[in-house]
Amino acid sequence: MSETTVIVGAGQAGGETAVALRMAGYEGHIVLIGDESLPPYSRPPLSKAYLAGKAEAEDLLLRNAEWYANQRIAIRTGTLVTAVEPADHRVLLDDGDELSYDHLVLATGGEPRRITGPGIDRARNVHTVRGLDDAARLRSALTTGVRLVVIGAGYIGLEIAATARQSGAIVTVIEAAPRVLARVTSPPVSEFFQRVHREAGVTILLGTTVEGFGTDNAGDITAVHVAGQPSLPADLVLIGIGITPRTRLAEDAGLKVSDGIVVDEHMRTSAPDIYAVGDVARHPCPQHGGLRRVESVPNASEQARCVAATITGAPLPYRALPWFWSNQYDVKLQSVGLAAGHDHLVVRGNPFAGSQLTLLYLRGQTIIAADVIGNAADFAAAKRLIAAGTPTERRLLADPAVPLKSFAQRPR
Amino acid sequence: MPEITYVSPSGERRTVEAEAGTTLMTAALNNLVAGIVGECGGQMSCATCHVYVDQEWADRLAPITDDEQDMLEVTAAEPTKYSRLSCQLTCSAESDGIVVHLPEVQ
Numbered sequence: 001m002s003e004t005t006v007i008v009g010a011g012q013a014g015g016e017t018a019v020a021l022r023m024a025g026y027e028g029h030i031v032l033i034g035d036e037s038l039p040p041y042s043r044p045p046l047s048k049a050y051l052a053g054k055a056e057a058e059d060l061l062l063r064n065a066e067w068y069a070n071q072r073i074a075i076r077t078g079t080l081v082t083a084v085e086p087a088d089h090r091v092l093l094d095d096g097d098e099l100s101y102d103h104l105v106l107a108t109g110g111e112p113r114r115i116t117g118p119g120i121d122r123a124r125n126v127h128t129v130r131g132l133d134d135a136a137r138l139r140s141a142l143t144t145g146v147r148l149v150v151i152g153a154g155y156i157g158l159e160i161a162a163t164a165r166q167s168g169a170i171v172t173v174i175e176a177a178p179r180v181l182a183r184v185t186s187p188p189v190s191e192f193f194q195r196v197h198r199e200a201g202v203t204i205l206l207g208t209t210v211e212g213f214g215t216d217n218a219g220d221i222t223a224v225h226v227a228g229q230p231s232l233p234a235d236l237v238l239i240g241i242g243i244t245p246r247t248r249l250a251e252d253a254g255l256k257v258s259d260g261i262v263v264d265e266h267m268r269t270s271a272p273d274i275y276a277v278g279d280v281a282r283h284p285c286p287q288h289g290g291l292r293r294v295e296s297v298p299n300a301s302e303q304a305r306c307v308a309a310t311i312t313g314a315p316l317p318y319r320a321l322p323w324f325w326s327n328q329y330d331v332k333l334q335s336v337g338l339a340a341g342h343d344h345l346v347v348r349g350n351p352f353a354g355s356q357l358t359l360l361y362l363r364g365q366t367i368i369a370a371d372v373i374g375n376a377a378d379f380a381a382a383k384r385l386i387a388a389g390t391p392t393e394r395r396l397l398a399d400p401a402v403p404l405k406s407f408a409q410r411p412r
Numbered sequence: 413m414p415e416i417t418y419v420s421p422s423g424e425r426r427t428v429e430a431e432a433g434t435t436l437m438t439a440a441l442n443n444l445v446a447g448i449v450g451e452c453g454g455q456m457s458c459a460t461c462h463v464y465v466d467q468e469w470a471d472r473l474a475p476i477t478d479d480e481q482d483m484l485e486v487t488a489a490e491p492t493k494y495s496r497l498s499c500q501l502t503c504s505a506e507s508d509g510i511v512v513h514l515p516e517v518q
Contacts, residue, residue, distance in 0.1 A: 325457050380486030
């Protein structure tokens with residue numbers, strides 16, 4: 001008897017789970033359910049090439065419809081799962097249908113945090129970007145000379161600021177923290193990106209909080225009021241203050257949830273035969289212990305492979321080192337590892353000049369994380385050094401004359 | 413459609429057809445060719461789509477950019493003068509029939 005795996009969520013994690021199952025030789029039925037109109041597509045370009053008009057929706061598709069058909073993967077787009085019934089091994093859909101599963105993979109991702117309050121709730125010129133529809137709406141509004149106020153200087157906010165600036169928009173970024181990317185990186189990287197954005201003509205207001213919004217008669221925002229400064233005229237507002245994991249289905253089904261769906265190292269949730277992967281999964285951290293949630297494409301793909309291994313009966317615990325990239329203008333940042341718990345920072349390069357910067361985070365003599373700007377060789381070397389965990393002389397690491405890759409010889 | 417042959421480390425040959433314009437990495441992923449990971453999706457950030465181009469083809473491909481060269485220095489398997497990132501190789505009439513060898517590890 002052939003079994004069925006139902007995957008809820010057709011983003012990177014859900015789509016790659018279907019692929020990984022077939023790669024692993026899974027012979028059962030696979031049903032991939034997504035609430036968006038397209039089969040799985042790549043989200044990173046939404047804030048970059050797509051927003052800039054240099055890529056179209058079809059360019060973002062991870063695989064074409066024919067591919068899924070050939071692989072006997074049924075895709076139900078535009079469909080929302082309304083409930084999971086673990087006791088009956090069944091999911092209910094918004095079109096009234098119901099599906100039985102032997103394995104259920106929750107890959108529901110996250111949704112952008114919003115700002116609510118007077119002036120913003122009804123405004124039509126407020127944007128967040130998570131899906132293609134969001135990006136399409138913003139793209140059509142980004143015209144030369146349009147005044148865009150970005151609230152939040154995280155990766156999404158800064159990437160969109162860069163793209164909008166390059167499209168001719170007048171861009172102001174508001175950040176409550178004293179530096180950009182404050183939650184995700186250390187001060188030298190923040191300094192680097194603040195410089196790059198300012199050189200491109202973006203106004204960055206740090207340590208600045210939003211106090212309210214001015215609106216026109218139609219209810220659209222015309223100004224953003226900030227503490228201690230004149231109001232900022234705005235034609236468009238982009239909110240980039242992070243995502244909230246979409247856990248409602250899991251919660252309603254009685255699964256263990258804590259800022260994400262809690263899973264073990266094999267992506268198993270607290271309910272039998274139900275798994276979670278990607279942005280929504282809160283998983284054991286192999287590097288530092290405890291639980292963590294990682295919002296990135298490589299993490300989604302890796303967990304997809306991991307859950308496929310679990311479902312096909314050849315479990316491989318999740319051991320991957322998180323890594324991440326961000327492109328802004330022609331600057332490419334690559335990060336690997338988790339910097340939490342580092343006791344020493346090695347800075348190779350100057351954040352205030354040039355186009356390259358490498359930061360190495362050490363605990364004792366061991367590199368545990370790196371942020372690398374504009375230097376693919378350093379990034380790959382850092383990745384290898386972190387994975388190997390080999391102790392390295394701090395003094396030598398700090399010497400820019402010694403290439404990083406000289407520390408990262410291949411094992412022979 | 414151009415054909416590509418992937419040869420596994422054990423010598424097993426797998427020939428696939430791909431639309432002109434797709435990369436050898438994408439063609440491998442679309443056809444479930446084991447041995448190409450392509451973790452970063454062609455961003456030149458991971459060096460997990462490393463291939464050894466068959467000698468006969470080595471001189472007939474687009475030149476290696478500086479970024480690709482940097483990544484080739486840090487592949488998991490030892491690089492040779494035939495090493496390329498398959499995300500940087502595009503299927504076309506000129507590359508029809510290309511043969512690439514897969515490394516032991518990515």
